[in-house]
Amino acid sequence: MEMPEPKPEILANKAGLIARLRSVLPHDAIIENPVETQAYECDALVAYKCAPLAVVLPSSTEEVAEVLKICNEMGIPVVPRGSGTSLAGGALPTADCVILGIARMNEVLETDYDNRVIRVQAGRTNLSVTGAVEEEDFFYAPDPSSQLACAISGNIAMNSGGAHCLKYGVTTNNLLGVTMVMMDGTIVELGGAYVDAGGLDLLGLICGSEGQLGVVTEASLRILAKPEGARPVLMGFDSNEVAGACVSDIIKAGVLPVAIEFMDRPCIRATEAFAGAGYPDCEALLIVEVEGSDAEIDEQLALILDIARQHNPVELRESRSSEESARIWLGRKSAFGAMGQINDYMCLDGTIPVSQLPFVLRRIGEMSREYGLDVGNVFHAGDGNMHPLILFDANKPGDLEKCEEFGAEILKLCVEVGGCLTGEHGVGIEKRDLMTTQFSQDDLDIQMAVKDVFDSKWLLNPAKVFPLDLSDSRRAA
Amino acid sequence: MDVIETEVALAERIRDAQGPIRVLGGGTRAIGRPVQGEALSVAGLSGVVDYEPGALTLVVKAGTPLDEIEQTLAADGQRLAFEPMDHRGILGVEGTPTIGGVVAGNVSGPRRIAVGACRDFLLGVRFVDGAGRILKNGGRVMKNVTGYDLVRLMAGSRGTLGVLSEISLKVLPTPETVATLTVHGAEGGGALDAMTRAITSPFEVTGAAHVPGSASAVHLRLEGFSGSVAYRVEQLKSRLYDLGEVTVETAPDSSAELWRKIRDVEPLQDAYALWRVSMKPSAVYAGLLPAMSERAHCDYLMDWAGGECWIALSENEAASLAKAHGGDDVADGAAWLHRGLQEAVADRLINQGGGGHATLIKGPDALRGAVSVFQPEPAPVAALTAGLRQKFDPKGILNPGLMG
Ligand SMILES: Cc1cc2nc3c(=O)[nH]c(=O)nc-3n(C[C@H](O)[C@H](O)[C@H](O)COP(=O)(O)OP(=O)(O)OC[C@H]3O[C@@H](n4cnc5c(N)ncnc54)[C@H](O)[C@@H]3O)c2cc1C
Ligand SMILES: Cc1cc2nc3c(=O)[nH]c(=O)nc-3n(C[C@H](O)[C@H](O)[C@H](O)COP(=O)(O)OP(=O)(O)OC[C@H]3O[C@@H](n4cnc5c(N)ncnc54)[C@H](O)[C@@H]3O)c2cc1C
Numbered sequence: 001m002e003m004p005e006p007k008p009e010i011l012a013n014k015a016g017l018i019a020r021l022r023s024v025l026p027h028d029a030i031i032e033n034p035v036e037t038q039a040y041e042c043d044a045l046v047a048y049k050c051a052p053l054a055v056v057l058p059s060s061t062e063e064v065a066e067v068l069k070i071c072n073e074m075g076i077p078v079v080p081r082g083s084g085t086s087l088a089g090g091a092l093p094t095a096d097c098v099i100l101g102i103a104r105m106n107e108v109l110e111t112d113y114d115n116r117v118i119r120v121q122a123g124r125t126n127l128s129v130t131g132a133v134e135e136e137d138f139f140y141a142p143d144p145s146s147q148l149a150c151a152i153s154g155n156i157a158m159n160s161g162g163a164h165c166l167k168y169g170v171t172t173n174n175l176l177g178v179t180m181v182m183m184d185g186t187i188v189e190l191g192g193a194y195v196d197a198g199g200l201d202l203l204g205l206i207c208g209s210e211g212q213l214g215v216v217t218e219a220s221l222r223i224l225a226k227p228e229g230a231r232p233v234l235m236g237f238d239s240n241e242v243a244g245a246c247v248s249d250i251i252k253a254g255v256l257p258v259a260i261e262f263m264d265r266p267c268i269r270a271t272e273a274f275a276g277a278g279y280p281d282c283e284a285l286l287i288v289e290v291e292g293s294d295a296e297i298d299e300q301l302a303l304i305l306d307i308a309r310q311h312n313p314v315e316l317r318e319s320r321s322s323e324e325s326a327r328i329w330l331g332r333k334s335a336f337g338a339m340g341q342i343n344d345y346m347c348l349d350g351t352i353p354v355s356q357l358p359f360v361l362r363r364i365g366e367m368s369r370e371y372g373l374d375v376g377n378v379f380h381a382g383d384g385n386m387h388p389l390i391l392f393d394a395n396k397p398g399d400l401e402k403c404e405e406f407g408a409e410i411l412k413l414c415v416e417v418g419g420c421l422t423g424e425h426g427v428g429i430e431k432r433d434l435m436t437t438q439f440s441q442d443d444l445d446i447q448m449a450v451k452d453v454f455d456s457k458w459l460l461n462p463a464k465v466f467p468l469d470l471s472d473s474r475r476a477a
Numbered sequence: 478m479d480v481i482e483t484e485v486a487l488a489e490r491i492r493d494a495q496g497p498i499r500v501l502g503g504g505t506r507a508i509g510r511p512v513q514g515e516a517l518s519v520a521g522l523s524g525v526v527d528y529e530p531g532a533l534t535l536v537v538k539a540g541t542p543l544d545e546i547e548q549t550l551a552a553d554g555q556r557l558a559f560e561p562m563d564h565r566g567i568l569g570v571e572g573t574p575t576i577g578g579v580v581a582g583n584v585s586g587p588r589r590i591a592v593g594a595c596r597d598f599l600l601g602v603r604f605v606d607g608a609g610r611i612l613k614n615g616g617r618v619m620k621n622v623t624g625y626d627l628v629r630l631m632a633g634s635r636g637t638l639g640v641l642s643e644i645s646l647k648v649l650p651t652p653e654t655v656a657t658l659t660v661h662g663a664e665g666g667g668a669l670d671a672m673t674r675a676i677t678s679p680f681e682v683t684g685a686a687h688v689p690g691s692a693s694a695v696h697l698r699l700e701g702f703s704g705s706v707a708y709r710v711e712q713l714k715s716r717l718y719d720l721g722e723v724t725v726e727t728a729p730d731s732s733a734e735l736w737r738k739i740r741d742v743e744p745l746q747d748a749y750a751l752w753r754v755s756m757k758p759s760a761v762y763a764g765l766l767p768a769m770s771e772r773a774h775c776d777y778l779m780d781w782a783g784g785e786c787w788i789a790l791s792e793n794e795a796a797s798l799a800k801a802h803g804g805d806d807v808a809d810g811a812a813w814l815h816r817g818l819q820e821a822v823a824d825r826l827i828n829q830g831g832g833g834h835a836t837l838i839k840g841p842d843a844l845r846g847a848v849s850v851f852q853p854e855p856a857p858v859a860a861l862t863a864g865l866r867q868k869f870d871p872k873g874i875l876n877p878g879l880m881g
Pocket of ligand 2: 499500501502503505508509511512519539540572574575577578579581582635636637639640641642876879
């Protein structure tokens with residue numbers, strides 16, 4: 001993976017930068033010692049590492065603005081960082097950049113149940129937003145699997161999703177407003193405690209912009225009343241085709257589950273060995289969860305079970321209690337960990353039209369044999385967001401490259417069948433060079449023109465999202 | 478008027494354009510400042526491209542009549558869940574509303590509080606920008622974060638950033654049944670309270686509206702499987718009994734008709750000027766309504782549990798406002814109120830620090846040409862908006878001036 005060469009004049013003037021940063025930040029908010037900056041050398045895409053020039057950890061929007069003003073004047077690239085759980089290398093530094101970490105800004109600023117809004121500093125973790133409103137039986141809906149660690153700012157930058165987004169939507173559908181600092185230090189407020197934009201929907205544009213348009217410091221989020229209850233049903237099938245048809249039939253029947261999760265045999269076997277959740281040894285497994293009162297859940301599950309029976313399941317297990325629910329979810333929730341036990345893995349995130357599921361799974365199986373690398377598939381079936389996990393051995397020379405090549409082939413296949421490169425993890429550096437398979441030159445030009453408007457010097461997270469050769473002239477200017 | 482039949486023809490027409498273009502879908506939503514320019518209709522770009530009921534996705538050309546889409550979906554028991562309003566009643570126009578016009582205006586109805594707005598159901602767009610380039614963003618899959626989200630940006634841009642040629646949408650199943658609870662006599666704080674209790678309950682209320690006046694009433698909608706709806710009706714009722722007499726409408730047709738009227742703001746149809754405000758519900762009731770009643774006598778309709786407030790001004794009242802505030806023309810009275818309204822919405826004491834916006838939806842050209850139809854933006858935001866317009870429409874020819 002290519003990254004731009006660090007600018008020698010920036011490296012040479014590190015002392016000048018630190019001196020200026022000291023004039024606007026407290027001592028403990030600046031990290032410049034190479035031993036300590038190493039903690040920020042990568043995010044969850046650990047295959048790529050580079051320590052930054054310096055790290056700053058501001059505590060207020062005003063401090064963020066001061067830092068950005070200085071970096072803008074000095075022409076120094078800035079990479080915003082939440083908790084560093086990006087799987088796409090979104091928070092990967094370059095040697096000549098400043099990492100702007102938002103983790104110290106983690107306060108709840110206002111909780112307003114009547115208007116169903118919470119305002120938080122954007123470094124707050126996803127799960128602790130729900131934690132702040134749980135007592136009143138409210139929750140924040142987007143629930144990425146990384147929710148214990150990941151920050152709201154990272155969720156906004158990546159427009160993150162979660163297992164329950166079939167019903168509740170992803171980050172952009174639950175985001176009401178942000179306070180954001182632009183590269184020149186200007187502070188803007190977009191949205192607020194109301195819905196929809198009065199003019200152009202700039203908030204919608206910021207969400208998913210991967211830290212390239214501004215640094216988000218505060219966010220207003222929609223909170224919702226918790227459903228009375230939720231219960232899953234587990235079903236096993238002896239082919240991916242049949243499982244796919246079952247998903248489609250459930251959706252067509254007018255039930256709207258909160259989640260439809262899918263696992264294939266390699267993944268089922270791995271999680272069984274790891275977590276022992278008691279899953280059947282079958283080709284494809286679905287977990288379908290619905291919400292409501294007990295009676296409402298029964299009504300919906302009865303319908304879903306009826307549909308499932310028409311597809312000759314090898315196993316049908318309806319949860320009757322919270323313990324049974326936990327057991328059904330156990331395997332799914334430990335899937336990534338289980339695959340990680342077997343080997344290093346790369347987690348892909350392409351999305352496909354649901355009707356293409358059986359075809360794409362078959363092709364992935366064939367390619368797996370061609371490349372000689374195992375793949376497990378675990379994903380959100382209701383919305384076609386796949387997560388093929390390719391296993392490889394990082395210590396074996398050439399394995400990572402082979403794995404990346406295989407991954408790229410899968411993503412190209414997703415685009416070919418009418419889908420996209422990434423459903424929730426973002427482009428970062430990981431899919432940057434594949435962007436031309438999904439977009440034309442003009443499609444990418446208009447996106448880069450948007451960045452020109454927000455960050456004319458291309459200093460904010462500049463080496464991400466767009467293929468380097470396309471953004472070259474802009475970054476050099 | 479130019480009628481375009483293909484995307485390529487659309488691109489050529491825009492690339493060759495010498496002067497401003499007035500983008501027309503069905504010609505039913507003349508919202509915004511009046512636009513001078515040659516009319517360009519996309520109604521010829523019509524038809525369903527792809528519909529997968531099992532995937533809840535629909536791809537259509539932008540000029541497709543909304544009726545046709547609704548019929549296509551209904552045949553498979555599905556619908557556009559964001560419930561776009563029909564502007565023909567309040568604007569007093571005829572014509573065939575198109576999906577392009579709906580998306581370009583981010584038009585959403587009462588169900589917005591439960592499922593989201595038009596923007597939230599938009600999966601992808603194809604459009605032609607002001608330089609005549611054919612562009613795409615998003616796609617036809619439910620989850621997609623590949624590149625910047627220009628899909629949200631195009632929703633609500635009212636043809637000022639590009640002319641939409643194709644649209645992908647998420648659709649949802651139409652529930653088995655619907656019932657409406659009405660709390661009679663609840664007014665002001667009581668009405669807000671009824672809607673707040675409903676929307677903060679776990680019972681998935683898909684409509685919460687307040688029609689004030691002599692027969693002030695709060696309407697609450699429940700949808701789903703019949704057993705579930707019956708259960709939730711009882712649960713909600715038991716939480717509202719102290720706020721007024723509660724009646725329940727269980728006939729689906731009657732509920733549908735009631736919510737259509739609310740969706741189309743029918744009670745305020747005869748207004749001389751009509752505004753739409755989005756603010757947090759508590760600020761509408763505690764801040765905005767008192768501030769407005771000091772200025773003029775208006776009629777109101779609250780939707781979205783109070784988060785959307787429709788304000789209607791009669792011609793008589795506009796005339797007396799004009800007289801009282803030194804205007805020559807009736808429109809001057811409405812313009813005076815308009816400015817006061819947008820100032821009130823921007824006032825942190827009134828909006829309780831939550832912000833908001835007010836848009837003039839209906840009014841004579843003299844009024845729409847004289848005021849900032851859309852809420853004025855703070856300087857740094859306005860600079861971003863202007864910067865984006867310049868990139869998408871460098872010649873400044875797409876509905877110029879419509880959004881101010
Ligand atoms: C085990 C595991 C499971 C995961 N499961 C999911 C899942 O289910 N769904 C899902 O969507 N993702 C998932 N992810 C991916 C990741 O957690 C999300 O992308 C998350 O939103 C990243 O948040 P973060 O705070 O860690 O951001 P970081 O990794 O720190 O940064 C991510 C991006 O956000 C930008 N950014 C951070 N802060 C700001 C700011 N203040 N202003 C502007 N830009 C900023 C960064 O520059 C970078 O581009 C998973 C990751 C792991 C490791
Ligand atoms: C035959 C006819 C004659 C008219 N004559 C006049 C006149 O003389 N003077 C006058 O002021 N008004 C006139 N109008 C009203 C005109 O409709 C509005 O001025 C304005 O163009 C709104 O467009 P619309 O009504 O077609 O809106 P809709 O089709 O309902 O669209 C609503 C909004 O979306 C935009 N839009 C629609 N489709 C797309 C698309 N595919 N891509 C991007 N944006 C889109 C429109 O520009 C408009 O802003 C006329 C309308 C018609 C049909």
